[in-house]
Amino acid sequence: MTVPDPDGASTGKRTYGPDFLTALFQNPLDPGYADAAARKAEGRGRTGTARQIASGSTALMLLVIGFLLVVAYRQTVAEEPARTVARDELIEQVENRRDETAELQGRADELAAKVATLREQKLSGEALAQLRDLEAATGFAAVHGNGAKITLADGPTTVDPVTGERRTESRVKDTDLQLATNALWSAGAEAISINGQRLTATSTIRQAGEAILVNVQPVATPYEVVAIGPGDLAGDFTSGYAGHFFETLVARYGMSFDAAGVKNVTLDAATELKLRVATPSTPSSSTPVPAPSGSASEGGR
Structure with missing residues (x-):
């Protein structure tokens, strides 16, 4: 059985165990704290990996969006000539119709002037005066x-202030x-x-x-x-x-x-008047004639 020799007497050497302060400075952390620090470092590593995965996903998504935008832009540019041609054709049609309308309006004015001249020549003074009065009353003349x-x-x-409506x-x-x-x-x-x-x-x-x-x-x-x-x-x-x-x-x-x-x-005379023809009917003596009715339109909020 070996006898402990804390002072080293058997070997001739004296040894000393570490004191409290030396042990504290050599191992400043409790083993539990050391384990917690290790787990935290491991968690940081996992978080960094997750961040890398998220960054990679974001980059991939941006790449896909950019690709789709490029495809859409190329398609829009490819269709632009057709749209431009269609727009130019519509503008040309509108201008042609406008010119045709102006030409027809000029011809209508010329014919109206001829009709007025013939009317002045053919109608007597009394009939012409009645016609002018009728045109003025109906809006055919200025x-x-x-x-x-x-x-x-x-x-x-x-x-x-409540609903924001005008x-x-x-x-x-x-x-x-x-x-x-x-x-x-x-x-x-x-x-x-x-x-x-x-x-x-x-x-x-x-x-x-x-x-x-x-x-x-x-x-x-x-x-x-x-x-x-x-x-x-x-x-x-x-x-x-x-x-x-x-x-x-x-x-x-x-x-x-x-x-x-x-x-x-x-x-001025009214424009775009539509001529209408009405034939008055002669009611019989036994048929009552209805009295005219109607009232003026009233304004209101």
């Missing part, structure tokens, strides 16, 4: 004289123009035009989205309703129901309204 001009314009556009109460509507024209007819107007569009018995004033169409032609604010008629036409309009209605719109919604007399104004 008229000249004194009358009134009613001007309506949109008010400021406001936005609903409010349209301050905009002139088709019913407002209908009210103005009906009031002028009632006050004795003989001819009326709205922004240069002459009104006839078949004219329409209607709303199409945010636009107003007169004779299927768009008109925009300010709306100028010019009428030829009695000298007090503007005053009668202002003092009537239509004038009070528009003054209410001005006070409530900020719209613009003005009625003034005009002198020596000319209203």
Whole structure:
């Protein structure tokens, strides 16, 4: 049995075990901390690998997207000549049709002038005067004289603070123009035009989205309703129901309204008139004749 010799007496050498401070400096970390550090280093290695995989996937995706963009660009460039040719052909067709329309309009004007000359030569004075009056009343001929001009314009556009939608109460509507024209007819107007569009018995004033169409032609604010008629036409309009209605719109919604007399104004003839023929029927004595009915269109918000 060997006896321990901590002092080294048997060998003649004295040995010393490490003290606490020396052991602390030689092994500063507890074994548990060392294991945790090793696991953390291993986790960093795995994270780095995952990042490398993600970077590779991103690069591959960008490469695929770039390839698709290149293919799309090449296809677009390849189809561009065909689109350009088609567009040029359409432009050429439009220009040709426009030239044809201008030529036909010129021929129509020449024929109309010939018809007017022949009419002047063939008709007597009384018949010619009646024809001119009929043309002026129906809109087939331009008229000249004194009358009134009613001007309506949109008010400021406001936005609903809750919904963000634009409010349209301050905009002139088709019913407002209908009210103005009906009031002028009632006050004795003989001819009326709205922004240069002459009104006839078949004219329409209607709303199409945010636009107003007169004779299927768009008109925009300010709306100028010019009428030829009695000298007090503007005053009668202002003092009537239509004038009070528009003054209410001005006070409530900020719209613009003005009625003034005009002198020596000319209203052009209506365009694209369609001739219609009607044969009056003679009712028998036992058949009651219905009384005419109808009312003027009223404006409204």
